[in-house]
Amino acid sequence: MLKDGRALDRYSTPIRSSEGTYYGRIWFFRDISERKAAEEELRQSKEFLQLLIDIMPQAIAWKDCNSVYLGCNRKFAKIAGVSTPDQIVGKTDYDLAWKKEEADFFRACDARIMASNQAELHIIEPQQQADGKQAWLDTSKLPLRDQTGKVNGILAILEDITERKIASEALQASEALLKQKALQLETTLYKLQQAQAQLIQSEKMSALGQLVAGIAHEINNPVNFIYGNLTHATQYIQYLMDLLKCYQQEYPNPTSVLQIKVEQIECEYLMADLPKMLSSMMVGAERIREIVLSLRTFSRLDEASMKAVNLHSGIDSTLLILQSQLKTKAGVEIQVIKNYSDLPNVECYPGQLNQVFMNVLCNAIDALETGSNESIPMIQVRTELREQKRVVITIADNGPGIPESVHQNIFNPFFTTKPIGKGTGLGLSISYQIVVDKHGGIFKFKSVPGETEFWIEIPIVQKCG
Numbered sequence: 342m343l344k345d346g347r348a349l350d351r352y353s354t355p356i357r358s359s360e361g362t363y364y365g366r367i368w369f370f371r372d373i374s375e376r377k378a379a380e381e382e383l384r385q386s387k388e389f390l391q392l393l394i395d396i397m398p399q400a401i402a403w404k405d406c407n408s409v410y411l412g413c414n415r416k417f418a419k420i421a422g423v424s425t426p427d428q429i430v431g432k433t434d435y436d437l438a439w440k441k442e443e444a445d446f447f448r449a450c451d452a453r454i455m456a457s458n459q460a461e462l463h464i465i466e467p468q469q470q471a472d473g474k475q476a477w478l479d480t481s482k483l484p485l486r487d488q489t490g491k492v493n494g495i496l497a498i499l500e501d502i503t504e505r506k507i508a509s510e511a512l513q514a515s516e517a518l519l520k521q522k523a524l525q526l527e528t529t530l531y532k533l534q535q536a537q538a539q540l541i542q543s544e545k546m547s548a549l550g551q552l553v554a555g556i557a558h559e560i561n562n563p564v565n566f567i568y569g570n571l572t573h574a575t576q577y578i579q580y581l582m583d584l585l586k587c588y589q590q591e592y593p594n595p596t597s598v599l600q601i602k603v604e605q606i607e608c609e610y611l612m613a614d615l616p617k618m619l620s621s622m623m624v625g626a627e628r629i630r631e632i633v634l635s636l637r638t639f640s641r642l643d644e645a646s647m648k649a650v651n652l653h654s655g656i657d658s659t660l661l662i663l664q665s666q667l668k669t670k671a672g673v674e675i676q677v678i679k680n681y682s683d684l685p686n687v688e689c690y691p692g693q694l695n696q697v698f699m700n701v702l703c704n705a706i707d708a709l710e711t712g713s714n715e716s717i718p719m720i721q722v723r724t725e726l727r728e729q730k731r732v733v734i735t736i737a738d739n740g741p742g743i744p745e746s747v748h749q750n751i752f753n754p755f756f757t758t759k760p761i762g763k764g765t766g767l768g769l770s771i772s773y774q775i776v777v778d779k780h781g782g783i784f785k786f787k788s789v790p791g792e793t794e795f796w797i798e799i800p801i802v803q804k805c806g
Contacts, residue, residue, distance in 0.1 A: 348377045400499040402429070403485065406492065408451045409433055417499065422471030438471035454482050455492045465502075477506045560629065568626040575619045582612055647803060649686035652694065652732065656722060659698040666703075669710050669718055680723040687732050688803045693775045697784075700768035701736045701795045708740030708793065731782075732801060737794035743786070751786065 350371040356364045394401050394414040402413035402421075410429045418426045422438040429437075434444035446466065454461055460483040468476050479502045485494035585608075595603065660677060667675040702720070709718040716739060725733040743751065752773045776784035782799035 348373050398500070400501070401497070402499075403494055403496045404451065405494045406455060408448050408495070411494065420468070420470040420472075420476070420501075438469060440469045443468055450482060451495050454484055454495055458484050458486075458492055460484065465506075468499075474503075476501055476503045478502065564626060564629045568623075568630060571619065571623050571626060575616075575623070578615060578619065582615070585612070647688060647690055649688045650691045652684060652687050652689075652724065652734065653681050655691060655695045656698055656724075656734070659695055659702060660722075662699070663702055663706065666706050673718060675706065675709050675718045675720060678719060678721045680721065682724050682726055684724055684726055684732055685801060687799065687801050689780055689799060690775070693779065694799075697772040697775050697797060698734075698736075700772045701797075704768065705736060705738035705740065705793070708738055708742075727798070730801060731798055734797040735794055736797075737792060739792055742790040742793050743788040745788075748788070752784075 350373045352369040352371075353366050354369075355366050358364065397414065397416070400414065400417035400420055402417045403411050405411055410432050413421070413426050413429050415426055418424070418429060420438070421429060423429050423432075434447045435441070437444075439447070443466075450461065450464065460481065462481040464478075464480040464482070466478055466480055468478050470476050479500045481498045483496045483498075484492045485496055487493045656679075667677065669675065705720050709720070719739050721735075721737045723733075723735045723737075725735075727733055752769050773784045776782045776797055776799060780799040781804065782797065784795075784797055786793065786795045788794070
């Protein structure tokens, strides 16, 4: 190095004769100042570049086309298990801290990127680090090219996202737990709604059943008294009429006083009409007894357990209870057409099935009451035995039909299309539970404008347990 700052490259060689005699040395000097300056600038640039990549938060490394490491920053060196970045030079992924399957994955990824000459960004991958930590990395890899554009290596930028992934997984687990809890709460709420609906409806039906049973009991005693004595009264009156005829035969010429009395009371008409009157009274008393029996059949307070019964009796008793409502607001009688098949006794909860019949028939009556159908309002009840195993009861009306927009909610608790105060939205929900849950049956409906049909299907014999 000269005082003026120039750098010289010095070279000397000895001078000898052909015989080998030494004469001295010759010196050659070459000015290499520019080269030295360039080398220094390059060194400083490398140091500055190394400083830059060392202070970056990501781990950075670069490899040649054979996936052999050419360099890295200090963060990458630390997780790779080498003391300084220059110690990684010449190594491959198999020489570092990664697991073999991880190294295989890294090499396959490198080969794919170099072959396609396309970068792959944000590759989420696991990595076994030198300190034994199992980390998760967000890796981006870019192909390196020479001056001709040929791929000659790969640049890898790695960001440790372990904490973020753990937090994300914890958040996902928390969200899943919250969803599960919300679902459990929703299920519990639904069950509570069903239980509440069941209690409300059961109380209503129990109160109605007690009222009906009480009325039936109070009517039954005097009716039985009247019915029982009508037979004797008819017999006694017949005796008296026979006696009167005998008097007429024995005393064909009554006094004037008796003749006047006979004419006043129209004795001949009375004797002809009185038996007819007694017969009508007997028919009326018999009808009252049938009504009382139907009321008791409907209430079935003594039949809370499962037993085999005649379903037709339950339907008939329900229709009897609703007899006074079988009119539209215009005063038109609602016709009830019954098409009963020959059914065996069916094992069921009689009172609860009567409750189902009541709910469905009331809905049919409500639809016909408010409907604008110009045809004769009609309810058709049909029963059918299927495969000797199941009984089907269908109840259809020719009302306006159920709007399609509410079909999916029709069995939901507290859902109703009726005005406030007219309906609770419990009837069909409770009926669904009774038929499906308690009897293992099917409860469904179909409805189009002008016709609605409810389908009740239950097995003849209930399964034990």
